[in-house]
Amino acid sequence: MVHALSGSPGLAASRRPGDDGENVSNPHLIGLDWGTTACRAYLIGAGGEVLARVTDGPGILRVESGAFGAALDTMIAGWPALPMILSGMIGSRQGWKEAPYAHCPAATGDIVAALTRIEHAGRAIALVPGLSCENGGMPDVMRGEETQILGALEIAKQDGGVFLLPGTHSKWAGVTGGCIASFRTFMTGEVFGALKDHTILGRLMREGAPDADGFARGVRASTTLTSAGALLNRLFATRTYGLMNRLPDTALSDYLSGLLVGAEIAEATKQIENPVTIIASPALAHRYTEALKLLGHESALAPADCGAAGHWRIARAAGLC
């Protein structure tokens, strides 16, 4: 599905391709943020603005037999033949072609130097490599988030800050001088889902409207956990609060979420400074904003379309457009 756009904050006003007014920008680049479970495609103008987009493309795991070329053609059908740049898990071993990670600290130029090139239907495609780093002997990796972070910097005309990209695998990254210095992954979203759907904790849960009190109670409880093992114990409160009627069954899921999100934030903010810029969907950003506030941290929400702005920044630096 192709959507016309409302304006993207910080980018030039967006326009539908095919408009003929004198301010219409010509399409210059196609960028895809192609992850495991979803893909977003952007038609990007000469100033970095998004002219059109596809928001419901299939993630790499949903592309049968790795037929990525055909999936790409379907997503961008009707768009002009332009240079293309792809970020995310499409550059992983399970994707179109493996694009080996660039290593932190990494600026735009380091990512450009590590772009992997492929050809499809006679057109050149650049794959963004993703980043790796190492913290205390533990390797860490990201694919796609680096592009969004560079885009957020681009839009805000900034060259530093702390960026949080919450989700299945939350990423916290520190940026200095336009360079992603290091980052850490927290499996918060995926652990939440596995516990909710595949342990006894889900048995007493009942779906309901988001319960802010239950969430806040979980966040506050996270501050009492002074060790990793304390989490393995406290998780069980999600069941005992239900058994003892100390939380409504519709609040148990939010309590568990607050406990995990709070634990993530407490650890991540030990090592990095305020304020935090959140790159996320509005619902998820709201949840983290609330938790950060409860734990005494300021945050701001990055504009939409950081991915496209990152594609444009990297492609321009690579001389692709």
Place this chain on the structure above:
Amino acid sequence: MVHALSGSPGLAASRRPGDDGENVSNPHLIGLDWGTTACRAYLIGAGGEVLARVTDGPGILRVESGAFGAALDTMIAGWPALPMILSGMIGSRQGWKEAPYAHCPAATGDIVAALTRIEHAGRAIALVPGLSCENGGMPDVMRGEETQILGALEIAKQDGGVFLLPGTHSKWAGVTGGCIASFRTFMTGEVFGALKDHTILGRLMREGAPDADGFARGVRASTTLTSAGALLNRLFATRTYGLMNRLPDTALSDYLSGLLVGAEIAEATKQIENPVTIIASPALAHRYTEALKLLGHESALAPADCGAAGHWRIARAAGLC
């Protein structure tokens, strides 16, 4: 399946029912340790010894339409009509009849006072209530483990100690003067299963023989985790060590297990003293013994049949046999 027995340490030598030697003990009690996924039934003699057993009875979730009476009759078919005592989740809301928890601190007498009675086919059955306690505002519960702990005390002729019952929901209990003073639940086993089977961490894992080095590396890594959130980060090493070929794919599962078991032990041993008595199957006991040793703690393994010894202790105190 009914098994003849080898002797149970600390109990009188076991015999098959129907033996006619002069030392044969008459059956006095039938005890069932009836949990969520499995049931063990014991035919118990006048001295507390196990005369026969069923080890593969169905857990309460596998009994269709809650037909517990019929399932019981099948398990103990051929055994004499005797007083019966049932512990475990059979006394939960999802079991035969809810037996409200006794509250810690609780000695044998408190459990006896809270027994719930039912009748089946003209025979009286006592349901052990399980225990509840509260730690720092968090309620905790157990059903079945209290009976095993009382049995372990009975066999060893002791009235105190620290008991660890590892598993899906590990329990750590402190006992003083024959009284279970308090306990804590750690969801270690269930969290391990959910992460292994239902997150990206399982993708790179390959089954193999237990990898002691991978397990030890996980246990040692757990000592570096200074917060609950650090666990949400370090879990991801189970993937990145695989991606970067720093651990064999057959060791990843053991690394994850070591990380979680180590985190549990580090937290649990903050509040209780050495040595630890482990009540578990040999394989699980071995794993925890190794982890305790790596973390500087002594442990001993409780004899088999603690459950039956607990049934006998409670039933005798209740005047059932």
